[in-house]
Amino acid sequence: MSRIKQALIITLFAHGLLFSTMASALSELDGKAITFEELVGKGKWTVIKVWASDCPACRASAHHIVDFEMSNPDVDVIGISLDDTSGKTDAEQFIDEHNFTFTNLLSNPSEVDDHLYSTAKKSFIGTPTFIVYNPQGKLTAAQPGLVTAEALSAFIQKQSAAEKATQPAS
Template sequence: MLSSKRMLIIALFIQGVLLTAPANALSDMQDTPITFDNLVGKGKWTVMEVWASDCRMCRASIHHTVDFEMSNPDVDVIGISLDGKEGKANAKKFIDEQGLTFNNLISDPSEIDKYLYSTAKESFIGTPTFMVYNPEGKLLAVQPGAITAEELSDFIKKQDTQNKPAS
């Protein structure tokens, strides 16, 4: 029979492994690991666009995200490239070609799929995919496919209106 101290250590280890599993899902362009939790819940809305440099729809529609960022400076906009570490040069080229000024990270489809399933019980469908988090860091929407700057703005305004306390 295991001692209670040993059982506690094992339980804490298992809990730590389970809670930190998504931590390696993202890294910045310098290969520094980043967690989703470090990106959201800072008192601001956060919009993430998952994209890939070889995605034709991403190339055709990412200007909407650029427009959204420019017209909504109070919202954190983050791009997540699915080119993986081996495709970082392609991701950087895409960022430069598209004139992306918002922060962009690197991941891969399997990591994004794990994250979406663990947080939203949804499977990753493809790029582009948008994730919208409220200022408290709660994932409110996962939207596969291209969306416009106006659609993003309208969604956030609607959420703000619905969640305002009555005067």
């Protein structure tokens, strides 16, 4: 069976188990558990790219998140690999291959789906997916598919301007 078919079956199975079992926590590459809430709301925009090492679109678009991070040092960039802890070696190879210098975590589709549903009433569709939080930690976007560095930058600039316009004058 091809890796893509296996990944699809695993994803569908994990999604089906979403409401019958607790989703596991995100974990750092060293195994330390961490939550989405610990990643965001630190006074900076946060962009999370959800990816998988066997995802062709993730490979094709990896340079966009690297370019975004380099041109936006004031934004926290975090990667979440859906290779889970069992695929840590594959995730680490992907990180090295694409020169990801930002923090990368391990998770699974169920955990990401649980988070998106609980925060935005949206289901996780697949990889790649970009999740954007404002400096206060509020989810402002969850976009599946390819997103360029320019589009991410423009979105954050537009949202920042809109948030400043709605703040009361001091």
